[in-house]
Amino acid sequence: MGKxxxxxxxxxxxxxxxxxxxxxxxxxxxxxxxxxNCNNGIESVKKNSQDDSKFDRKTSTNGKPYFNLKATNGQIIGTSEMYESESSRDNGIESVKKNAPEAEVVDLT
Known part of the structure; x- marks a missing residue:
């Protein structure tokens, strides 16, 4: 279970x-x-992570694939790590889709 x-x-x-x-x-x-605002961002991830069109698949200047998750207004609400391959990046996107909606929120502040 994600968090x-x-x-x-x-x-x-x-x-x-x-x-x-x-x-x-x-x-x-x-x-x-x-x-x-941070909590609102989390809610936005939970909602927008279920829409594949909100994932912006990118390649960094050093050639590593990564992705951004965008809100309805087009603003970036989250960024992934750098991956070694496009298939690894796509697996990361699937993991966000799977984990975000039901993830618990842990406040470490």
Whole structure:
């Protein structure tokens, strides 16, 4: 079972990580100025992760595949790690789709 972990960055902003059942981070958020906004971001991930068109499949400048999850307004709400292959990236997307909707929220702040 996946989980969202909320933590505080060094600059005082809040961010969340979505972790798969094995503890691996599969999606990381931007920084939020308030915990409330961070929680809204989590809700947005739960909702938007079920729409494949919200996943923006990208390739970094060093050739590594990754993805962004976008909200309805087009804003990026989460970014994946860099993967070694497109198939690994696609597996990461499937993991977000599977884990996000029912993931518990753990507040580590």
């Amino acid at each position: 969202f972990e909320i933590k505080t960055r060094k600059n005082g902003e809040f961010q969340f990580d979505l972790k798969a059942g094995n503890g691996q981070v599969i999606l990381t958020s931007e920084g939020y100025t308030t915990k409330s």
